[in-house]
Amino acid sequence: xxxxxxxxxxxxxxxxxxxxxxxxxxxxxxxxxxxxxxxxxxxxxxxxxxxxxxxxxxxxxxxxxxxxxxxxxxxxxxxxxxxxxxxxxxxxxxxxxxxxxxxxxxxxxxxxxxxxxxxxxxxxxxxxxxxxxxxxxxxxxxxxxxxx
Amino acid sequence: xxxxxxxxxxxxxxxxxxxxxxxxxxxxxxxxxxxxxxxxxxxxxxxxxxxxxxxxxxxxxxxxxxxxxxxxxxxxxxxxxxxxxxxxxxxxxxxxxxxxxxxxxxxxxxxxxxxxxxxxxxxxxxxx
Numbered sequence: 302x303x304x305x306x307x308x309x310x311x312x313x314x315x316x317x318x319x320x321x322x323x324x325x326x327x328x329x330x331x332x333x334x335x336x337x338x339x340x341x342x343x344x345x346x347x348x349x350x351x352x353x354x355x356x357x358x359x360x361x362x363x364x365x366x367x368x369x370x371x372x373x374x375x376x377x378x379x380x381x382x383x384x385x386x387x388x389x390x391x392x393x394x395x396x397x398x399x400x401x402x403x404x405x406x407x408x409x410x411x412x413x414x415x416x417x418x419x420x421x422x423x424x425x426x427x428x429x430x431x432x433x434x435x436x437x438x439x440x441x442x443x444x445x446x447x448x449x
Numbered sequence: 450x451x452x453x454x455x456x457x458x459x460x461x462x463x464x465x466x467x468x469x470x471x472x473x474x475x476x477x478x479x480x481x482x483x484x485x486x487x488x489x490x491x492x493x494x495x496x497x498x499x500x501x502x503x504x505x506x507x508x509x510x511x512x513x514x515x516x517x518x519x520x521x522x523x524x525x526x527x528x529x530x531x532x533x534x535x536x537x538x539x540x541x542x543x544x545x546x547x548x549x550x551x552x553x554x555x556x557x558x559x560x561x562x563x564x565x566x567x568x569x570x571x572x573x574x575x576x577x
Contacts, residue, residue, distance in 0.1 A: 348527035348528040349525075349527055349528075350517065350519070350523070350525065350526045350527060350528060350529075351523075351524040351525050351526075352519055352520050352521045352522065352523055352524060353521050353522045353523075353524050354520050354521030354522075355521060358524075359520055359521070361517075361528075363493040363494065363528055363555075364493065364554075364555070365491040365492065365493040365554065365555035365556050366489075366491065366553075366554055366555065366556040367554065368554065390489070391478075391480060392480070392487070394482050395480035395481060395482045395487060396480065396481055396482070397478070397479070397480050397481075398479040398480065398481060398486075399477060399478060399479040400478050401476040401477055401478060402476045402477070402478050402489060402491055403478075414524060426554070428493065428494055428495060428496065428552070428554070428555045429491070429492070429493035429494060429554050429555015429556065430493055430494045430555065
């Protein structure tokens with residue numbers, strides 16, 4: 302009987318240890334990064350947001366340090382593709398201490414949730430955020446329905 | 450009812466900065482040559498006026514606050530309001546008065562010039 306009690310004790314101790322270790326995982330992380338750090342992993346593209354304003358779809362993409370000419374946006378029906386590449390901007394004659402950003406290239410594509418009018422697309426680049434406003438095609442726009 | 454109204458008012462009165470937003474470390478590149486140390490930091494979506502750079506007692510603290518300002522209905526959101534914050538130790542040989550910063554395409558570039566006394570110097574030997 303006693304040995305069995307001790308077994309329980311030991312099991313609980315192990316669980317407590319695991320519990321405190323798991324807590325520590327989150328507490329000790331003093332340098333948090335956004336999940337899926339965009340530029341760290343080659344296969345993951347930049348982070349995007351998408352909003353629906355009724356009249357248009359708005360897509361915002363995080364593209365820090367990418368020039369306008371290095372971005373390529375392609376729209377085909379409701380398929381949207383965004384390509385970009387960042388050149389390494391290391392000036393000459395400098396030695397490097399730390400490189401986390403580096404040169405990178407990405408392609409990200411989406412199937413848009415509604416039909417858009419290719420003639421009503423606006424793209425702007427500001428502060429490292431690419432904003433695409435895609436005007437919806439006439440049938441996809443919300444309509445007010447009058448009640449008779 | 451009146452109590453509820455009171456609550457809403459107070460929430461609106463809170464400034465943007467007081468709201469709890471997550472803090473992340475921006476990705477940086479650090480380069481050095483004879484004259485200066487260069488620091489690049491990725492801060493996409495941060496406005497120039499929302500960046501603060503403090504150098505105090507050998508510590509350089511960068512902070513930039515991004516407000517995403519959503520429009521309409523959110524279909525998906527992978528990035529949101531965030532504070533980019535990171536602290537570095539800088540050598541005492543940096544000329545603090547000469548530090549300058551520029552923000553271009555969401556990348557903060559910081560020039561940290563070395564003070565004259567810290568630059569390498571060639572010493573000529575005079576012919577006696």
